[in-house]
Amino acid sequence: xxxxxxxxxxxxxxxxxxxxxxxxxxxxxxxxxxxxxxxxxxxxxxxxxxxxxxxxxxxxxxxxxxxxxxxxxxxxxxxxxxxxxxxxxxxxxxxxxxxxxxxxxxxxxxxxxxxxxxxxxxxxxxxxxxxxxxxxxxxxxxxxxxxxxxxxxxxxxxxxxxxxxxxxxxxxxxxxxxxxxxxxxxxxxxxxxxxxxxxxxxxxxxxxxxxxxxxxxxxxxxxxxxxxxxxxxxxxxxxxxxxxxxxxxxxxxxxxxxxxxxxxxxxxxxxxxxxxxxxxxxxxxxxxxxxxxxxxxxxxxxxxxxxxxxxxxxxxxx
Numbered sequence: 342x343x344x345x346x347x348x349x350x351x352x353x354x355x356x357x358x359x360x361x362x363x364x365x366x367x368x369x370x371x372x373x374x375x376x377x378x379x380x381x382x383x384x385x386x387x388x389x390x391x392x393x394x395x396x397x398x399x400x401x402x403x404x405x406x407x408x409x410x411x412x413x414x415x416x417x418x419x420x421x422x423x424x425x426x427x428x429x430x431x432x433x434x435x436x437x438x439x440x441x442x443x444x445x446x447x448x449x450x451x452x453x454x455x456x457x458x459x460x461x462x463x464x465x466x467x468x469x470x471x472x473x474x475x476x477x478x479x480x481x482x483x484x485x486x487x488x489x490x491x492x493x494x495x496x497x498x499x500x501x502x503x504x505x506x507x508x509x510x511x512x513x514x515x516x517x518x519x520x521x522x523x524x525x526x527x528x529x530x531x532x533x534x535x536x537x538x539x540x541x542x543x544x545x546x547x548x549x550x551x552x553x554x555x556x557x558x559x560x561x562x563x564x565x566x567x568x569x570x571x572x573x574x575x576x577x578x579x580x581x582x583x584x585x586x587x588x589x590x591x592x593x594x595x596x597x598x599x600x601x602x603x604x605x606x607x608x609x610x611x612x613x614x615x616x617x618x619x620x621x622x623x624x625x626x627x628x629x630x631x632x633x634x635x636x637x638x639x640x641x642x643x644x645x646x647x648x649x650x651x652x653x654x655x656x657x658x659x
Contacts, residue, residue, distance in 0.1 A: 344368060344369055344370055344371050344400065344401060345369075345370070345371055345591075346370050346371060346422045346423075346591055347370065347371060347372045347373075347374065347418075347420050347421045347422060348364055348370050348372075348373055348374070348421060348422065348423040348424070348425070348587055348591065349373075349374040349375075349376065349417075349418040349421040349423070349424045349425070349460065349463075350364070350373065350374070350375050350376070350424075350425045350427060351376050351377075351418075351424065351425065351426050351427060351428050351452050351456075352376070352377060352426070352427035352428035352429070352469075353375050353376065353377035353379070353382050353383040353386055353405070354377075354427065354576075355573060355576040356427045356468065356574075356576040356579055356580055356583075357375065357377070357425075357427035357428070357580075358375065358386050359576050359577065359580035360425060360427060360580040360583050360584050361373050361375040361386070361387075361390065361403065362390055362393075362580075363580055363581065363584035364401075364584050364587060364588075365390055365394075365399055365401045365403050366397055366399050366401075367399075367401075367584070367588055368398075368399035368400060368401055369401075369588065369591055369592065370401050370591065371401065371402065372401065372402040372403075372404060373401055373402070373403050373404070374404045374405075374406060374417050374418055374421065375387055375403065375404070375405050375406070376405075376406045376407070376408045376414065376415070376417065376418065377405075377407065377408065377428075378407070378408055378409065378410065379407070380407045381407060382405075382407070383405030383406055383407060384405035384406070384407065385405065386405055387403045387404055387405030388405065390403045391403045404417060406418075408455075410451060412454075412455050412458070415455040415458070415459050416459060418455075418456070418459050418460050419459045419460060420460065421459075421460040421463050422460075422462065422463060422464065422590075422591070423463055423464050423466065423587050423590055423591060424456050424460055424463045424464075424465055424466070425466045425467075425468065425583055425587060426449060426452050426453070426456075426465065426466070426467050426468065426469055426475075426479065427468050427469065427583070428448050428449070428452050428469060429444070429445035429448050429449065429469035429470065429475070442471055442474060442652075442656060445469050445470060445471075445475060446474075446475070446478055446656055448469065449467070449469050449475045449478055449479055449482075450478060450482050453465070453478075453479045453482040453483050454482060456483065457482070457483050457484075457485075463489070464489045464490075464491065464590050464624070464625040465479055465480075465483060465485060465489060465490045465491065466491050466492075466493055466583060466586055466587060466590075467479050467490070467491070467492045467493070467601075468492070468493045468579065468583050470525075471525070471526060471652070472492050472493070472494045472524075472525035472526075472601060473492060473494070473524050473525055473526070473601055473614055473615065473616070473649040473652070473653065474649070474652050474653050474656040475492070475656075476490060476491070476492030476601045476614045477613075477614040477649075477653035477656065478653075478656050480603070480614065486625075487602070487603035487605075487626070488602075488603070488624055488625040488626040488627070489624065489625040489626075490602075490603075490614075490625070491586065491600050491601065491602055491619075491621075491625055491626060492525070492600060492601025492602070492614060492616075493579070493582050493583045493586055493600065493601070494524075494525030494599075494600070494601050494616050495520075495521055495522060495525075495598070495599025495600050495601065495616040495617075495618075496582035496583075496585060496586060496598055496599060496600065497525075497578055497579050497582040498521040498525065498529055498531075498559060498562065498599075498616075499519055499520055499521045499599050500578055500581070500582060501558075501559050501562040501578065502519040502520075502521055502531050502536075502555065502556075502559040503517045503518070503519045505555045505558050505559060505562075506519060506536065506538065506543065506555060509547070509551070509555060510538060510546060510547075512538055512539070516538055516539045517536075517537075517538050518535070518536060518537045518538075519531070519532075519535070519536045519543075520532040520535040520536065520599060520618070521559060521599060521616070522599060522615075522616045522617055522618070522638075522642055522645075523615065523616050523641060523642050523645035523646075524615070524616060524645045524648065524649045525601065525616065527560070527648075528641070528644060528645035528648045528649070529559070529560045529616075529645070530616075530638060530641040530642050530645055531555075531556040531559050531560070532634065532638050533552050533556070533638075534633075534634065534635050534638060535632065562575075563575055585598075586598060586600065586621065589621040589622070590621060590622065590623060590625060591623075593622045593623035594621065594622065595620055595621070595622050595627065596620070596621055597618050597619065597620050597621075597630050598618065598619065598621055599616060599617065599618050599619075600616065600617075600618075600619050600621070600626075601614050601615065601616050602614065602615070602617060602619050602626045602629060603626075604617055604629060604646070607629045607631050608631060608634070608639065608642055608643070609643065610642070610643060610646045612650065613646050613649060613650040613653065614649070614653060615642075615645065615646050615649060616645075617629050617630075617631075617642075618630040618631075618632065
């Protein structure tokens with residue numbers, strides 16, 4: 342497969358650097374750029390990744406670039422077709438994603454302004470928390486068409502749900518199909534009616550109480566990891582999700598993925614960035630894909646929309 346295009350990952354923490362590594366190892370891009378405000382960190386990580394090229398057999402160029410809050414260094418991202426924003430503070434034990442809103446809003450706003458200046462044609466993939474609110478903020482600041490601003494949440498939450506189901510049933514993860522919609526937080530909406538194991542409905546394999554327990558563990562999947570790590574948050578699964586989204590954009594695959602995107606009429610919901618299924622291509626979101634939901638699932642999705650709409654309105658002024 343021929344390599345083409347340039348992708349930037351903003352933020353060289355564990356999440357960002359692991360995402361950059363995955364993107365480089367796909368070997369589909371001409372260049373992966375990794376930026377951070379910690380002097381020398383992105384350059385050092387990029388050099389380390391580059392030295393893995395002979396071992397892993399990829400030719401994608403990896404560039405590290407220190408940036409400043411004033412915008413110095415961002416010229417390195419010029420021409421990027423995709424920019425993934427991972428910059429921001431991670432959660433600590435006892436913190437909710439919403440506890441990060443003030444500080445991370447300032448960071449996401451600043452980064453987005455630089456993306457507009459240097460990579461105005463990019464598809465933006467936001468992963469900073471609180472996810473739904475930061476995605477809406479990036480859209481407002483950038484003024485990009487709605488389809489070019491996407492949040493990474495549903496891919497991760499769905500992966501967690503699938504893993505928990507596979508673990509509970511003792512089956513390969515590849516045999517499990519699950520889905521989560523709604524917010525990346527307390528109003529996450531796992532969709533048991535869309536869950537199957539080798540074609541058998543999950544409800545035929547587990548009781549309602551057991552499914553509810555798996556749903557609850559999915560909602561708390563990130564907090565569980567934060568509590569165990571104590572000094573950081575998840576990054577292996579989140580980076581895999583963000584990288585797969587970027588790959589779908591870069592290759593114009595048309596894959597349907599659960600992501601945070603602008604919803605305007607689907608499911609009877611309008612005017613909000615929310616986790617739904619969408620077809621992903623070169624321009625970002627091709628279309629939102631609706632599916633049949635149970636009455637409870639639809640009610641949960643609409644409840645999530647109401648909750649995040651209010652918060653997204655508040656964050657616009659931060």
